[in-house]
Amino acid sequence: MKIAIVSGKAEGPTKLNSFDNALLEAGIGDVNLIKVSSMLEKDTELELLPELKPGTMVNCVLATLSSNKKGDIISASVAIAIGDSLGCVVENSKINESPENVKKEAEEMVRYMMSKRGEKIHDLIIEEVNHVVEDFGTVVASVVYLNENIIINK
Amino acid sequence: MKIAIVSGKAEGPTKLNSFDNALLEAGIGDVNLIKVSSMLEKDTELELLPELKPGTMVNCVLATLSSNKKGDIISASVAIAIGDSLGCVVENSKINESPENVKKEAEEMVRYMMSKRGEKIHDLIIEEVNHVVEDFGTVVASVVYLNENIIINK
């Protein structure tokens, strides 16, 4: 199993369009996202996001938040913990909370999930994005599940 | 990639049942719907909805709204724009808003998505459904992603 971790933030004229713009910024705006919850196979490898075929179906874990209140601080975070026999992913998104806390909460939740499964953590990765809303803003952080069928080979 | 565009509206004794009845009216009541967001491959072809195998897994974009307040006008709309290298789909649903506006909003959002991607629009299709609630009403508008495995061949 191969995954990529991405994030993005953007403004837009509507909630849908600001969300779409944030997905574009994250590099996953041209595919069909299917939301899944949130486990990783053993021996999961982390890669840079390759170029995805427009219009293909892509499984992902997605943390996202939108607001149209000027000045709001919006944060989205994914925490990934990889162990010997599996891995766990946590999504966390918050409004007007310290970005440090959003990150810390995500980390604590994924550590708890791994300890519940008796898994030792080999790798812990946290991706976070924050944004101060101007008009209509959205943040996204995502773990994208990669496979041969969705990637453009060059 | 082949798609079909459908819509339906219905009443029912509960929210779940009115939703199910609206799906039946739209022709997609007997399959498992997996919601995806909302891009089309290049050379996407529009077809009439074929007969689907009961119980198969079907990817779709779904706009839906339910209300149990007698007299509410509920509207659901999908707007599809197809360009040279990809296509975009927008879902929009509103309560007690002019059906013309719901349609117009969906069109504006999908035009914006295409312009963000530098795509010229060759085809623009908008499907819309409106319903005045009596008891418990639901509207659905959907873009259904078709493939060999989900269709009954005759």
Added chain:
Amino acid sequence: MKIAIVSGKAEGPTKLNSFDNALLEAGIGDVNLIKVSSMLEKDTELELLPELKPGTMVNCVLATLSSNKKGDIISASVAIAIGDSLGCVVENSKINESPENVKKEAEEMVRYMMSKRGEKIHDLIIEEVNHVVEDFGTVVASVVYLNENIIINK
């Protein structure tokens, strides 16, 4: 088509973690859940949940509810009706309602779905779970769609 019916309940330090703990108790905590709505093929067979490969993608119907208000009674239920040419699944979750009612509502809704389709019910199965919240509690009831790829063969 083969399905398994499972349920679980658990407490946890956060909503996400109590949900994850309830999934673990139900036996589906180590996979990626993709939510689908809610039809069964003809000749669907009911099996005990086999051991699932950690990190695989698993389609399911999921009824779930969480609360952090001490003393709340939370209930989740799935009702499965199997007929000659297809089957229907209903999910129902409620807070502080009689568990008998939650079950009865689910049964009535699935009976209505089958009668709308002109299907006679051969088998009717209802799975229900209830929990009195202490700290942060979650209940889950689920119909899991099984296939060769997600099962550990021994």
